Amino acid sequence: MSDDEATDLVMRLMAIPGRSGEEAAVMEAITGELRAAGVKPSAIKFDNAHKRSTFSGSGGPAGAGNLIVKLPGTPGDPRGKLPRKMLAAHADTVPICVGCTPRRQGGRVVASPPAKGKGNPATGLGADDRAGCAVVLSTAIALLRSGTPHPPLTLLFTVQEEVGLHGARNLAIGQLGSPRLAFNFDGGSPAKITLGATGGYRMTIRVHGLASHAGNQPQQGVSAVAIASLAVADLHQNGWHGLVVKGAKRGASNVGVISGGQATNVVTDLVTLRAEARSHDAKFRERIVREIEKAFRRAAKAVRSDSGVRGSVEFDGVLDYESFRLPDDDPSVRAAAQAVSDEGAEPTLAVTNGGIDANWLTARGVPTVTLGCGQRQIHTVGEELDLGEFHLARRVALRLATAG
16 A cells, blocks of 8 residues: 555544544444455454443444454465464544544644534544554555465454543453454554553542531531542642652542532532542552542541531542553564664654553453554644654554564
8 A cells, every 4th residue: 555545544534533432433434445455244343342331422323342353364374373463553532533624734634624614623633543543454455455475463443442441441352363462553653662551540539518508507518629629639738649759659640520519609518529540550559549538538527517517428440451561572572673673763662651452452461562653742633643654653564464
């Protein structure tokens, strides 16, 4: 596939609305390209990850499961001894990308405002991660057209990555065919080989107070707003909110959503907060969670009505993804570094403080490295795709797919 064809492909994919939980149209476009390239329908499968996901809105008519495509090895592997490899990318985008109109501007692609008042008037591009999908898809098409020898390949297009890696978490792992080497294409530079990522814990905190008239009898109430405010201030003052550094231990936490109350003349009796804690050290992440819980319990004890009534707090949390770090000499790491080097770029090994599909793929027995595709300023209206890096990622992917 030529660079121009691949550029046209990625722009078409970026134009398709498909935020998390609504990936069906994207999957239809991908499977259409694969069938047109000669992939047998029997090789194209979907799992039911979207039905198993806890993400709200999953399983609707616009939803889809993970797309798994298995290509047999070519006659260039006569004994069938070469290990199966996997190329992966996630198909969903963040909501700001809905309504995107990709526009080529020199050596990059940017988002244009939608025409005739339709869609989001200020959109992101959606190169995260339609560029990854285009890298994987164009690699498969190139191999099918050329007949270049390659080992057995699995192509994986996941769903719901942006909202907690639910697609990878609920993946029907047994359908992958036991790949020995795995490469995930996501954001950033194709020369950056991400071999580790942090772990993330997400929690909902409900603060219960006691309602009363805020003008006539405020002293008879227990303000859930006051409790929540004291707790967040406590976390900030004691170094448990934002960047968390305690000796040699590092992590991060954030209270990102606060909602509650209906009127200014009522002492609020319920506030709901959503927070998260992250660290590469699982035990330290658990410590951050405990400190968050302790701060809210202290705050609940500190606020009382004139009759001595106190509020209460409850916590509901889930581990979004566990941290991991592959060794520098992991076969997938070495293969990725060699492919990048062979394309004339300087490979760099990196560990990210965000979650990626590789967290769950690795946790479930498929050690996976992640390479970028040239996406910049992702999740913003200024997002752009560097076409030079996008085509470099394609060449790296082709080397990874064909190397023995």
